[in-house]
Amino acid sequence: QSVLTQPPSASGTPGQRVTISCSGSISNIGSETVNWYQQLPGTAPKLLIYSNNQRPSGVPDRFSGSKSGTSASLAISGLQSEDEADYYCATWDDRLNGFVFGTGTKVTVL
């Protein structure tokens, strides 16, 4: 089962800002950097944010990440229809000595 907790769903109208939370513990988010993945329907996940707040080349600056203590957040500003997808946070867990994923959040554009 997932070690990191995310809300199951989030939604907004085009142009709005949506925020997704990711809650962990001292052994994972509290100790390591957080990464975010976007999974469009029927496709493999894609790296969206790495090292808490870094965007890979090609990822629009509408996507931003942050981390504080044992929680992290992904923000999507200027929501667009193509942002409808599942979003997962992930990090390394020092106690488990392995990677852990969040429960996933489905973003719907109304």
Place this chain on the structure above:
Amino acid sequence: QVTLRESGPALVKPTQTLTLTCTFSGFSLSTSGMCVSWIRQPPGKALEWLARIDWDDDKYYSTSLKTRLTISKDTSKNQVVLTMTNMDPVDTATYYCARTKVPAGGGWFDPWGQGILVTVSS
């Protein structure tokens, strides 16, 4: 350009051993800091990390599955192999391999292979 592709059986019977191969290009697993991980996703469910192998042959496994998993690499063939023993219908999932970068602890998966759906059924 970095690409990864998973291959293996689409259907396995309960109690059988699953062997999956990840064939990659565009990077070398002998380069310091390079790793490959396996991740799976049951239909309609969340992602679950399974295992990681590093450039120096260090290996890491999911705590809950470590007794059933073995990961290995063939650097000359640019391949990583995952075996999972004693397959059960709950292991039905899409299995992904992904290049994993671990600059200073932690790390991230980029890019991912397209995935292979493995169904466990008699």
